[in-house]
Amino acid sequence: MxxxxxxxxxxxxxxxxxxxxxxxxxxxxxxxxxxxxxxxxxxxxxGLPVFHSKDLKNWKQxxxxxxxxxxxxxxxxxxxxxxxxxxxxxxxxxxxxxxxxxxxxxxxxxxxxxxxxxxxxxxxxxxxxxxxxxxxxxxxxxxxxxxxxxxxxxxxxxxxxxxxxxxxxxxxxxxxxxxxxxxxxxxxxxxxxxxxxxxxxxxxxxxxxxxxxxxxxxxxxxxxxxxxxxxxxxxxxxxxxxxxxxxxxxxxxxxxxxxxxxxxxxxxxxxxxxxxxxxxxxxxxxxxxxxxxxxxxxxxxxxxxxxxxxxxxxxxxxxxxNYKEIKQKNALPQSGNFQYTLSFEKELDPALIFFRTCDSSSFSLSKTNGLTLKLKPETCMELGNPAFIGKRQQHINSSAEIALDFSAKSDNEKAGLIIFQDEKHFYYLCKSKDKGNDVIQLFKSNPESNNMNLLTQVLLAAGAEKMQLRIDSEGKNYSFRYALKPNKWVLLKDNVDAKFLSTHVAGGFIGCVFGMYATSSGIETSNSASFKYLRYAGNDPMFK
The missing domain is CATH 2.115.10.20 (Glycosyl hydrolase domain; family 43)
Structure with a gap:
């Protein structure tokens, strides 16, 4: 190699x-x-990512x-x-x-x-x-x-x-x-x-x-x-x-x-x-x-x-x-503060992860639409393979942003950005419908009922299909934003409890993952959602 x-x-x-x-x-x-x-x-x-380095500092998957x-x-x-x-x-x-x-x-x-x-x-x-x-x-x-x-x-x-x-x-x-x-x-x-x-x-x-x-x-x-x-x-x-x-x-x-x-x-x-x-x-x-x-x-x-x-x-x-630093080309940064944008024109970065297996028939990549996910009936609260592709949260203070193109056909259909700890601990920022009206919604998982609770939503004008969604982590809080015009961000909700997604509360051995996630919530559908990019930035004080 x-x-x-x-x-x-x-x-x-x-x-x-x-x-x-x-x-x-x-x-x-x-x-x-x-x-x-x-x-x-x-x-x-x-499973099991393989990283390569020449200097124990710069690692490329x-x-x-x-x-x-x-x-x-x-x-x-x-x-x-x-x-x-x-x-x-x-x-x-x-x-x-x-x-x-x-x-x-x-x-x-x-x-x-x-x-x-x-x-x-x-x-x-x-x-x-x-x-x-x-x-x-x-x-x-x-x-x-x-x-x-x-x-x-x-x-x-x-x-x-x-x-x-x-x-x-x-x-x-x-x-x-x-x-x-x-x-x-x-x-x-x-x-x-x-x-x-x-x-x-x-x-x-x-x-x-x-x-x-x-x-x-x-x-x-x-x-x-x-x-x-x-x-x-x-x-x-x-x-x-x-x-x-x-x-x-x-x-x-x-x-x-x-x-x-x-x-x-x-x-x-x-x-x-x-x-x-x-x-x-x-x-x-x-x-x-x-x-x-x-x-x-x-x-x-x-x-x-x-x-x-x-x-x-x-x-x-x-x-x-006292030895040479050897930096590898075309490698995503892994240490300190950094930012990057993943586009989806030809292939998925090897750091992107799915739930439990990869169903290559459930997504496609193109220069025009980016990543297109077919909505699946499976949800992230179950033990199957929902329509989800994610990237790790790598900083205490970070932001993850997507560009979404999606039109829900029913209240069951949702697509957007999730911050996921496990099946019972996550927040989901998504585009959907409520009684036939286009909405942006924010859900919190309910560990007791194995369901989601609606925290807030905003009504959209009919036909609003393209938008940006963003989740910011700020230590013990998350905040959630959307933009209907490029980078014109509107706060949906801030000061949302991040401890709910901590390992200390959720238990287990994994960390949080930002994910592009689409579901038809138990109903079969032919609908799909497109994600133009996933943009990530981290800014932790210990690295400054």
């Missing part, structure tokens, strides 16, 4: 998060001078691991289920991704000769019972290590888990021999550690280092490390664990970063070690809508142990390095 790149100055300032927005559970592999990074996507499709409905779909899965915690590795010309399809599949491996794809159909691993599988290639053998149940499936306390391992055959893609428990509970089982997960290996000298997340993927999240001279153990924990956490820092610190963990080490272009991990940026207390994001920090070896972010307990928003 050849990437178009250009070399800049002899130093690089890494900006956190390196992937803003809902990009959790990162895993990274270095192949020569190239870096490839993947993330969890749960029940969004395509080059494909998706799960890109064909024939590989896998997530129909019937809640949006926060689906694909959990992938891991990418490389060995002898082949790329491997291991992952968990939670609830309805288990663990699997896929392979590719090119990380941009295509990737193979999944090979299921029924012996690997648990989550977060990761492959490790030693000198002559391969291993698969993962989070699993307590010994004999008899937990001593809630959250009691183990790290287990099999030898792995990378040619026939199957486990070899017997499973062994490497870690029981965590660093100190007498203290009842919870959710030892996302394990990875690194070897330095004669030592095998097994490092993993502990504490659960919220404010108590951390990263811990063990070592042994045999890959089969016994593993001894570092006496100064955890090697990364934000849980003990003052809650009132400026622009806090929290919930850090789920790390993987990688050698940088300068030969030094770095950790790529997930964390979050709350706008107030533990409220955040942008999901778990991908961060980076330096690693130093202290007394024979790796320590993440050694100079400061607090994760920094910038780290300076």
């Amino acid at each position: 050849v990437s178009s790149i250009c070399t800049l100055a002899q130093s690089t300032t890494l900006v956190n998060p390196i992937l803003t927005g809902f990009y959790p559970d990162p895993s990274v592999a270095k192949v020569g001078s190239d870096y490839y990074l993947i993330n969890s996507t749960f029940s969004y499709f395509p 080059i494909g998706n691991v799960i890109s064909r409905p024939s590989q896998m779909n997530f129909m019937g899965h809640r949006m926060t289920r689906g694909l959990f915690a992938p891991a990418i590795s490389y060995h002898n010309g082949t790329y491997y991704v291991t992952c968990t399809l939670i609830d309805k599949g288990g663990n699997f491996v896929v392979t590719a000769n090119d990380p941009a794809g295509p990737w193979s159909d999944p090979v299921w691993l029924p012996e690997v019972k648990g989550i977060d599988p990761s492959l490790y290639f030693d000198d002559t053998k391969a291993y698969i290590v993962y989070n699993s149940d307590a010994p004999e499936n008899k937990p001593l306390y809630s959250g009691h888990r183990t790290v287990r391992m099999y030898e792995f055959d990378p040619v026939n893609l199957k486990v070899v021999g017997e499973e062994k428990i490497l870690i029981n509970g965590g660093v100190d089982i007498s203290k009842k550690p919870v959710w030892i997960e996302a394990p990875h290996f690194i070897k330095k000298g004669e030592w095998y280092f097994l490092y993993a997340a502990e504490g659960g993927t919220s404010v108590n999240h951390s990263e811990v490390v063990f070592r042994s001279k045999s890959i089969w153990g016994p593993f001894i924990p570092y006496e100064h664990n955890p090697i990364l956490t934000q849980k003990d820092l003052p809650a009132d610190r400026k622009h806090p970063i929290t919930s850090a963990g789920h790390a993987q080490f990688v050698e940088g272009p300068d030969g030094k070690m770095y950790a790529i991990f997930l964390a979050v940026r709350p706008y107030e207390d533990n409220y955040y809508n942008t999901g778990r994001e991908t961060f980076i920090a330096p690693v130093e070896w202290k007394d024979g142990w790796p320590v993440i972010n050694p100079d400061s307990k607090e994760i920094k928003y910038t780290y300076k390095t």
Whole structure:
């Protein structure tokens, strides 16, 4: 795979998060001078985006691991289920991704000769019972290590888990021999550690280092490390664990970063070690809508142990390095403040996502109309594949805007812009009809009734088909606007509760997504809606 790149100055300032927005559970592999990074996507499709970089700062999405409905779909899965915690590795010309399809599949491996794809159909691993599988290639053998149940499936306390391992055959893609428990509970089982997960290996000298997340993927999240001279153990924990956490820092610190963990080490272009991990940026207390994001920090070896972010307990928003920055052409920006416009003339950007699968017959692209979505009876409150194409909310303060061309034929037909957290938590700004009259409406989902409540609407003159719709996120609030003439914005409603869409309220593991969404609300129709563009801008204070 050849990437178009250009070399800049002899130093690089890494900006956190390196992937803003809902990009959790990162895993990274270095192949020569190239870096490839993947993330969890749960029940969004395509699944598991693949990013490429030369400098650990500038990332370009080059494909998706799960890109064909024939590989896998997530129909019937809640949006926060689906694909959990992938891991990418490389060995002898082949790329491997291991992952968990939670609830309805288990663990699997896929392979590719090119990380941009295509990737193979999944090979299921029924012996690997648990989550977060990761492959490790030693000198002559391969291993698969993962989070699993307590010994004999008899937990001593809630959250009691183990790290287990099999030898792995990378040619026939199957486990070899017997499973062994490497870690029981965590660093100190007498203290009842919870959710030892996302394990990875690194070897330095004669030592095998097994490092993993502990504490659960919220404010108590951390990263811990063990070592042994045999890959089969016994593993001894570092006496100064955890090697990364934000849980003990003052809650009132400026622009806090929290919930850090789920790390993987990688050698940088300068030969030094770095950790790529997930964390979050709350706008107030533990409220955040942008999901778990991908961060980076330096690693130093202290007394024979790796320590993440050694100079400061607090994760920094910038780290300076002494190697070249290499920016990739035609890549959407991913870190800091940025803006972009997606048009829909020839193909969809690989960052755009659907619910659960891709129905290519339900949309079309053209220079004249942009993206045309056929209205479907399915709604976003169900577990199917409604007419929806979305892009992540990547900033605390952001705006998403669409140009819509749509004429509703009945009160059931709606098209517009949605800000979506899950099936029970969203706001929908749309064009529709009310008793035969054209209207712009704003709905809020009702988690109790599995329906929508109308917050407000405005009556339109007959024949008003073309308009712009915009949603602004402003920390704990959203505001909703429309324009019947280009960029002549009219406020429909402001100070709408954003906490309702936060992970803290909704639960689960995903972040908010702005989506172009059209539905006929259970009624069959031949109608469609056209979206000329999707425009996004983010403006967070920590990046200024």
